[in-house]
Amino acid sequence: MADLDQTLAVALKGYAWLPDLRRRAGGGPVRTRVMGQPAVGVCGAAAARFFYAPGNLERHTALPGLVVHTLFGAGAVHTLDGDDHLRRKALFTSLLSGDGIDRLAKIAGEEFDAAADGWRGGPPVRLFDESARVIARAVSRWVGMPLEDREIVTLARDCVAMVDGFATAGPRAARALVARRAQEHRLSKIISGVREKPLTTSPLSVIAHHSDDGTPLDPRVAAVELLNVIRPAIAVAWFVAFAAHAMDMWPRHQSRLRAGDDEYTLAFTHEVRRFYPFAPFLGGRATRDLFFHGEPIPAGTLVLLDVYGQNHDPELWTDPYRFDPDRFLDREIGEFDLIPQGGGDPRTGHRCPGEKITIALLGTLSRRLAALDHYLPPQDTGIDLSRIPARPRDRIRLVVPEHRMSAPVPAVSASRSPVSGES
Numbered sequence: 001m002a003d004l005d006q007t008l009a010v011a012l013k014g015y016a017w018l019p020d021l022r023r024r025a026g027g028g029p030v031r032t033r034v035m036g037q038p039a040v041g042v043c044g045a046a047a048a049r050f051f052y053a054p055g056n057l058e059r060h061t062a063l064p065g066l067v068v069h070t071l072f073g074a075g076a077v078h079t080l081d082g083d084d085h086l087r088r089k090a091l092f093t094s095l096l097s098g099d100g101i102d103r104l105a106k107i108a109g110e111e112f113d114a115a116a117d118g119w120r121g122g123p124p125v126r127l128f129d130e131s132a133r134v135i136a137r138a139v140s141r142w143v144g145m146p147l148e149d150r151e152i153v154t155l156a157r158d159c160v161a162m163v164d165g166f167a168t169a170g171p172r173a174a175r176a177l178v179a180r181r182a183q184e185h186r187l188s189k190i191i192s193g194v195r196e197k198p199l200t201t202s203p204l205s206v207i208a209h210h211s212d213d214g215t216p217l218d219p220r221v222a223a224v225e226l227l228n229v230i231r232p233a234i235a236v237a238w239f240v241a242f243a244a245h246a247m248d249m250w251p252r253h254q255s256r257l258r259a260g261d262d263e264y265t266l267a268f269t270h271e272v273r274r275f276y277p278f279a280p281f282l283g284g285r286a287t288r289d290l291f292f293h294g295e296p297i298p299a300g301t302l303v304l305l306d307v308y309g310q311n312h313d314p315e316l317w318t319d320p321y322r323f324d325p326d327r328f329l330d331r332e333i334g335e336f337d338l339i340p341q342g343g344g345d346p347r348t349g350h351r352c353p354g355e356k357i358t359i360a361l362l363g364t365l366s367r368r369l370a371a372l373d374h375y376l377p378p379q380d381t382g383i384d385l386s387r388i389p390a391r392p393r394d395r396i397r398l399v400v401p402e403h404r405m406s407a408p409v410p411a412v413s414a415s416r417s418p419v420s421g422e423s
Helices: 007-024 045-052 065-072 082-095 099-119 127-143 149-164 171-194 203-209 219-234 236-249 252-258 262-275 355-371
Strands: 030-034 037-042 281-286 290-292 295-297 302-306
Touching: 007 030, 007 037, 007 302, 030 302, 037 045, 045 302, 065 149, 065 171, 065 219, 082 203, 082 219, 099 127, 099 355, 127 149, 127 203, 127 219, 127 236, 127 355, 149 171, 149 219, 171 203, 171 219, 203 219, 219 236, 219 355, 236 252, 236 262, 236 355, 252 262, 252 355, 262 355
Parallel strands: 037 302
Antiparallel strands: 030 037, 281 302, 290 295
16 A cells, blocks of 8 residues: 555545554554655654754755745745755744744734724634734734735735645645735835845845845745745644634633743643644655665655654653643653654754744733633534644634733743744
8 A cells, every 4th residue: 555656645634644654554664655756754753853864855856846836935945955045044043033033922912912802792703814814913013014904914814825725736725826926926026125225123124135145035035035934923823723722622721821821831832733733744855875764765765754643652742642731841842852843953954943933922822812701602613634734624713702801911932932843
């Protein structure tokens, strides 16, 4: 079975595909074929360390064209390797660290509060859609590109479409391609205008004036990289919906979040990212003949790191299919253990430098959601693991009665989050 091309099986089984394939093969490396190419599936902390070891794999030939042209954008940092990758990556590590992340989280909290005021006493709202708009408004302010309400709605919708369409060849992919084309065109004009002004410290200005080799990036490529700051932030809406799902399924977590304990909020954030599905696996291509756990991996072979399987690996996580934030209290997380956004050092490798933004935004919005008096009307909150990316079927509808939160809720700082997304 593993010798047959598994592309259709990936589409049908989604997140379960690679874990099931590995289980049938005994749990170790498993040979398969995807998109007509030989591949090896691997999982575990040692596999992640092998996957991210310098010189083992390259990314620019491993990413399917559909993923590049929907999710990342042509010419993006994700498509580079070697020195080119390091030079472009420095742009992101300089922007996505330090006090700026805390400022973004604070802005997002303010925007959530303002939006929640409009939900009170009204009809049910879809938390996923509202969160995407809240984050779009916050991240636009943060990068230095404040937008009108209609532009925020369009930006949120288009960035959601880019993420929602990366793993399918159907209508969702078509919407993603149209959305990316529109936003790249629009943002490239903004980039060109910013270049006519002196450099400032705003992320928009820094990206607009960035050069890899002394020559400013093509305006479209600069727009791609600006989207690679904005789009992943808006994608946190998936995790906010999952956080609401967890609070509904296990209400004790909501009451603990309401207490405002920073340690527990961070633990809850990590558990949402571990427990719920987002990236099913990551891919690279062997640059030379390799071996992993005795399995030969010839040069040119695709290597698939089973992210969903690793985040539910009983060797790493006790009772992995139980939602339990306490597992992260007083636990130091290794660079290759929790990998929803990649593994290794984000400064030098392909781990997402925006992971701290994800943690800060998710912690801030989860705590606010927990403090917001609301209830979920009857709805289907099941999560279809055959759909990539998965999300609650009804995107979590909630009702907010006509009264206010009892006290202001602080943002969650990113300063204590582990250094760790894939880029």
